[in-house]
Amino acid sequence: MKYMIKVNYWIFILVYVGFSMAAFQRPLFSYLASIVNLSTAEGLFKFFVIEAISILLWIILLGTFGVFSRNLLKLFSIILLFINAVAVTLMVQYSAIINKAMIGNIIFTDTSEASGFINFETTVSVLLLAVPPSMVILLTQICPITYRQRFGGVIGAILMLTLLVTLTPQTTKWIDKNGTNLGSRLLPWSYIGNGVNFYRDLTSGYYGRYFGEFELLPDSTIKKSDYNLVVLVIGESARAKNFSHYGYERPTNQFTMDVGYVAMPVSESCDTHTMITTGCILSVFGKNDFNEAATEPLPSYLQRQGISVIVRTNNTEMPRLKVENYKTSTQLIDICKSPVCLNYNNQKCTSGACIEQYQDNILLADVDDIIAMSKSQPVFLLMHLRGSHGPNYAERSPEGFNHFLPICRGHLRNCTQEELYNTYDNTIAFTDWTLAQLATILDANKDINSFVLYLSDHGESLGEDGKFMHGAPFDEVPAEQIEIPFLIWANHRSDLDIAKIKSQTNNLQAQDVVFHTVLGALGMRSGPYKQDLDILN
Numbered sequence: 151m152k153y154m155i156k157v158n159y160w161i162f163i164l165v166y167v168g169f170s171m172a173a174f175q176r177p178l179f180s181y182l183a184s185i186v187n188l189s190t191a192e193g194l195f196k197f198f199v200i201e202a203i204s205i206l207l208w209i210i211l212l213g214t215f216g217v218f219s220r221n222l223l224k225l226f227s228i229i230l231l232f233i234n235a236v237a238v239t240l241m242v243q244y245s246a247i248i249n250k251a252m253i254g255n256i257i258f259t260d261t262s263e264a265s266g267f268i269n270f271e272t273t274v275s276v277l278l279l280a281v282p283p284s285m286v287i288l289l290t291q292i293c294p295i296t297y298r299q300r301f302g303g304v305i306g307a308i309l310m311l312t313l314l315v316t317l318t319p320q321t322t323k324w325i326d327k328n329g330t331n332l333g334s335r336l337l338p339w340s341y342i343g344n345g346v347n348f349y350r351d352l353t354s355g356y357y358g359r360y361f362g363e364f365e366l367l368p369d370s371t372i373k374k375s376d377y378n379l380v381v382l383v384i385g386e387s388a389r390a391k392n393f394s395h396y397g398y399e400r401p402t403n404q405f406t407m408d409v410g411y412v413a414m415p416v417s418e419s420c421d422t423h424t425m426i427t428t429g430c431i432l433s434v435f436g437k438n439d440f441n442e443a444a445t446e447p448l449p450s451y452l453q454r455q456g457i458s459v460i461v462r463t464n465n466t467e468m469p470r471l472k473v474e475n476y477k478t479s480t481q482l483i484d485i486c487k488s489p490v491c492l493n494y495n496n497q498k499c500t501s502g503a504c505i506e507q508y509q510d511n512i513l514l515a516d517v518d519d520i521i522a523m524s525k526s527q528p529v530f531l532l533m534h535l536r537g538s539h540g541p542n543y544a545e546r547s548p549e550g551f552n553h554f555l556p557i558c559r560g561h562l563r564n565c566t567q568e569e570l571y572n573t574y575d576n577t578i579a580f581t582d583w584t585l586a587q588l589a590t591i592l593d594a595n596k597d598i599n600s601f602v603l604y605l606s607d608h609g610e611s612l613g614e615d616g617k618f619m620h621g622a623p624f625d626e627v628p629a630e631q632i633e634i635p636f637l638i639w640a641n642h643r644s645d646l647d648i649a650k651i652k653s654q655t656n657n658l659q660a661q662d663v664v665f666h667t668v669l670g671a672l673g674m675r676s677g678p679y680k681q682d683l684d685i686l687n
Contacts, residue, residue, distance in 0.1 A: 154289040159216065160303060162292050166227055167208040170337075171201070173279055174234045177241040177335040185328065199314065199321045204336060206311040211338075213304040220292045228284045234337045235279035239272050241335070243563055244541060245617045248340035249330065251423040252621055253348040258425060258467045267541060271561040331623055364446040367434060370455055370669065370677030372528075376686070377640075377671045378598040379524040379531065381588065382448075382664060384431055385581055386424065386465055386537030387620060389609030390416040390633045392571075392578050400554070402578040405586035406637060409593070411604070412648055414636040414685070417660035419608040422620045422631045425467040427607035427661070428534070432469060434678045436662030448665050449473050452530050457672060460520055462513040463534040479508040486515040490587050494548035509548055510535045511584045514591070521595050528672050535584070538577035538610060540619045543570075547580040554579075562618060570612050585637070593641045600641045601671050601686075605660040606634040636660035638685075646686075655685050 157165075182200070187193040216223040240246045244267070315322050325332060334340050390396050394403040395413035403411075420430035420437035432447035433439035446454070450472040453459040461471060464479040486492055494509045513533045523529055538546055541562050554572035558565035565573075585604055592600040609631045611617035620631045636655075640646055655663070663683045669675070670684035681687055 155286070156291045156293055159220070159292050159295045159300065162223075162290065163209060163212050163216070166212065166287075167205055169283060170208065170230075170234065171204065174238045174337045175204075176238065178332070178337075181331065181335050196321050196324065199318050200325065200332070202314055203311065203325075204339075206307050206314070207339065209307040210304055210311070213300065213307065217297070217300045217304060220294065223292065224287050224290075228287055230338055231280045231284055231287075232276070233341065235276045237337055237341060238279070239275040240267065243272060243275070243561070244619050245611065245622070246619075247334045247621055247623055248337075248344060249334040249623065250344045250347050250351070251421070251426060252334075253341065253344050254425045255423055255467065255621070257348075269561050271564070331626070334623070364444050364450065366454070367445055367451055368677040370674040370679060372455065372457075373673040373675065375528045375671065375673035376599060377528070377601045379521065379529045379592070379600040380668055380671045381531045381533065381592075381600065381602045382431075382668060383533045383535065383585065383588070383602065383604040384428060384465075385535050385604060385606035385635070386539045387608065387610040388538050388578060388581060388606035388635055389630050390635045391609070391630055392575055393635045395635065395637065400575055402575050403582050405579075405582045406589070406639075409586045409589040409639070410643055411585065411589065411602075411637045411639045412643075412646075412652075414638060414652060414655045414660065416633050417605065417636050419606070419632045419634050420661050421624060422608045422622050422627055423467075424465070424607050428468045430661045431605065431607065431664050434665050436665065436683070437659055447471060448668060449530065449532055451678075452668075452672070455674065457674075458523060458527050458529045459532070460529065461532045461534075462515075463532075464508060464510050464513055464536045465534045465539075468534060479512045482512050482515040483508060486512060488515075488518070490517075490591065491515040494551065507536075507545070509546075509584075510537065510581065511587060514584070514587060517588065517591050521592070521598065521600075524598055524600075530668065530672065533588075535581060537581055537606065538574060540574075540610065543573040543577055547573075547576040551580055551583070552576045562613075567613060574610070574612055585639075589639050589641075596641065598641075602637075602639040603664060603667065604635070604637040604639075605664070609633055634660065651685050658683065658685070 182188075182197060186196055188197060212223060212227065215226045237248055241248065246252060333343055392398050392400075392402055393413070394401055395407070396416055419427050420440065421427050426440060429447070430437050430439045432449065433442075434445055435442045447469045449459045449461055453473045459473045459475065461473050461476040462482065482491070483495065486495065491512050491514045493511060495512050513535070520529060520531055536546060543562070544557055544559050554575045556569055557573040557576065558569040562570055585602070589602065592602070608620050610620055611622070611628055611630045614628060614630055617628055622628065622631055638651070663685050665678075666680045666683035667685050669679045670681070670687045675681065675687070
């Protein structure tokens with residue numbers, strides 16, 4: 151290959167570091183501007199120390215690869231350009247934070263959800279940030295220097311970093327105190343450090359519950375259950391602010407209101423990431439699940455206790471469940487025969503290649519069979535919706551269903567506030583319609599007692615204060631991302647003292663009561679069951 155540019159080894163590294171800091175530090179600069187007064191000497195000094203630490207870390211990282219080979223240094227530099235370009239684009243366009251929970255979301259997502267982030271704007275941004283500098287690197291010849299000079303440069307940077315940290319103890323302490331929020335915005339350390347932390351957690355920490363063994367909960371004695379069929383519906387990214395059940399001016403909940411769903415007080419989610427919040431919802435510890443040892447989630451526990459458990463999901467990121475009857479939307483389409491699940495799910499691919507995805511009503515595919523089963527044995531049905539997950543909100547409600555127009559079809563930052571709200575409200579309304587269809591089917595079977603709980607995993611930001619979607623760190627989370635709806639329904643509603651249930655729920659959070667309310671409804675009032683967290687008892 152004929153090189154167009156020849157450059158000194160250390161000049162290459164310094165120019166690369168300078169470009170990376172200029173191109174990929176916008177999220178960090180924005181955050182620093184909110185917590186540091188840059189018009190003061192102290193603020194400028196803190197900023198200088200952070201940048202100096204970042205530069206030295208860059209030199210150590212790149213220099214380490216350069217010690218082995220100049221070509222390896224170039225290859226690693228190009229790979230980092232593309233990863234940083236993707237990361238900063240997602241951080242700027244979607245207000246994403248690259249923390250440990252976000253690493254988990256990325257690993258456990260599916261192609262349908264991930265495809266929503268691929269659009270013209272993100273593609274152009276990534277290509278502009280990564281391709282031109284990569285071409286320059288490919289056309290550059292790094293002039294050789296001795297091994298001792300390369301290795302000595304890395305050692306020198308380590309000594310300078312040690313000296314800097316030693317001489318600035320107060321600033322270093324301040325950085326350490328804000329380390330989580332600073333580190334999640336500092337590329338490439340955000341995904342390198344949090345990626346390592348996530349990997350550690352897979353074997354010994356919180357996320358290990360997705361692969362490891364669960365601590366078994368104490369057995370429960372099953373007495374006569376109050377309900378033949380208990381249904382738990384976990385929504386996605388549905389915020390209470392846009393529910394007419396809670397005073398929202400638009401009729402987003404007309405369907406559930408018509409069939410008798412009752413809104414419990416607004417609750418707060420335990421986190422802003424689906425992986426963590428589904429863990430809370432299905433945990434005996436509720437919102438405190440993240441701080442406790444991994445115990446078997448609700449469906450696994452019920453299965454082990456002899457309850458017939460059925461899981462239907464159109465989403466990802468639940469704890470590993472030990473259940474026998476588990477079907478995804480792509481499996482349910484093969485057994486869907488009734489209009490209630492076929493509506494809006496006759497998928498036709500009009501482009502060269504499509505991604506297989508279905509609307510949430512596909513989860514109703516075999517509800518009639520489940521009802522028939524519940525007539526001879528108690529049944530627990532878990533439904534996990536795709537709900538209102540962004541950024542492609544327009545795909546979360548069917549084309550022929552949309553009540554609120556015009557909708558946002560492009561990148562959410564390029565849509566008007568009205569279009570964005572219209573599109574999101576359509577997703578809430580479609581979830582509402584799906585819940586109402588479920589209740590209608592159950593209500594037609596008066597010979598069984600059925601009970602439904604619905605709550606969302608977390609909320610969603612729609613541009614308020616420049617924030618979009620979810621995933622904000624909990625110490626700076628806006629209300630829109632954690633205030634969630636909580637609805638209940640029963641086919642024999644006259645048996646429920648709604649006023650009393652609402653009164654009891656005032657001081658409780660939805661994600662704390664699910665486990666114990668389900669156990670109580672199924673007649674399992676011993677073992678891990680707590681009566682004060684059972685809203686029906």
